Amino acid sequence: MTSARGVALSNRAIALIGVGLLAVGATFTVLLLWQFGDDRPVTKARLEAIKVAGTIVVAAGGLVALWLAARKQRSTELELGRQLAADAANQLDAAERRVTELYTKSADQLGSDKAPVRLAGLYALERVGIGAPDQRATIVNVICAYLRMPHTPPDPGQDAEVFERRQQEVQVRLTAQRILNRHLSTLIDASGTNEHRWQRVHVDLTNADLRGADFAQCDLTDADFSGADLRGARLTSATLAHAKFFRADLRDADLRNAHALRANFFMADLSGANLSGAMLTGAFLDGAVIDPD
Structure with a gap:
């Protein structure tokens, strides 16, 4: 069976490697006993030198292992940082897409020939502005553009259906004005703040x-x-x-x-x-x- 990093070792291969390491260890043990098995001063000095060299080799191996561990830790941190940055970018893109979709849908609703749909579009635009401060100037522009559109006031002498339609349009326009009033108001609450105010629009x-x-x-x-x-x-x-x-x-x-x-x-x-x-x-x-x- 293969993995993403190469060929996985089988149980038999692991066992053979273990036996090979035991054999190497046994061979070196026999050689050391044969070469340094007596009590001569020269032999003891050589054995002591080998011990010192072995200690140095082990220490060097430890340093190498520590360096490799540090590199692995650094690599893990960098990869985690890249992943977090990618996740943040994806979340930002998703949020911007949602705002764009809501804004587009709301603007489309303002073009409806049904007053309730236009009202829903205005309230949806307001929700976008509350959640996305960078869109507030655009939203105010859209609401102002709606109020600048030609409008014929209702006249009781008109056909009942026409009168009702124009009366509904009056309510839509009043709603647009109230949204502007709500977010341009300089009134402050009991805490001394005005969290609803949209500035620099x-x-x-x-x-x-x-x-x-x-x-x-x-x-x-x-x-x-x-x-x-x-x-x-x-x-x-x-x-x-x-x-x-x-x-x-x-x-x-x-x-x-x-x-x-x-x-x-x-x-x-x-x-x-x-x-x-x-x-x-x-x-x-x-x-x-x-x-x-």
């Missing part, structure tokens, strides 16, 4: 229909709301530093205590907007419509 909601949206106390630094419909939106205590509201419709929006440092409100309509306590230092308000105090 960019919000692009240009021309989006955001009527009545709730972004109170959200970090919207550098966000782009150019051309967006934000009528009646809640931006209370939101961080709007450097945000862009170019030609945005902010009628009746709630901007109380908003931090809008250097925000751009060029040609924005702020009629009826509540700006009480809002910090507008450096804000660009040329052409903006603002109710007189």
Whole structure:
């Protein structure tokens, strides 16, 4: 029988090797007794020299054995290290594949013509973002892109089926806004932390229909709301530093205590907007419509 390392020794071969070693040992014993069996001083000196030489040989053999053992241990450690690295790489690849599959499936669900499927896609994207922080910026981009898509509000005068379909779409869009609110919120809990917050993400909601949206106390630094419909939106205590509201419709929006440092409100309509306590230092308000105090 063969093995991966060569031919295995049979019981007969092992026995013959043992007998051969015994024979060699017996032969050397006889030779030593024949050569050094008397009590002459010269014989004793020779025997002593042989003993010293034998000790040196045994010590050298021990050193060789120790060196071989050390090499074997080092080889085992290197192989274990390579195996651990390979396992870690495989686990990382598997995790990335799972994230990619979940992301792809979720994005596909957003294209469904059924509102419940689109809702499931949004929640699935949120789960991906919770488990994969490096995907959060992409997920926010996808959700913002969904909110930027054209949308026709429901009208009670429409056909019942059309009205119901558009009403369901309103719920999907509200869910998308709530996901953004949940992960952009600057609110902290009793422990002084906010584990749900996603940082260093960019919000692009240009021309989006955001009527009545709730972004109170959200970090919207550098966000782009150019051309967006934000009528009646809640931006209370939101961080709007450097945000862009170019030609945005902010009628009746709630901007109380908003931090809008250097925000751009060029040609924005702020009629009826509540700006009480809002910090507008450096804000660009040329052409903006603002109710007189």
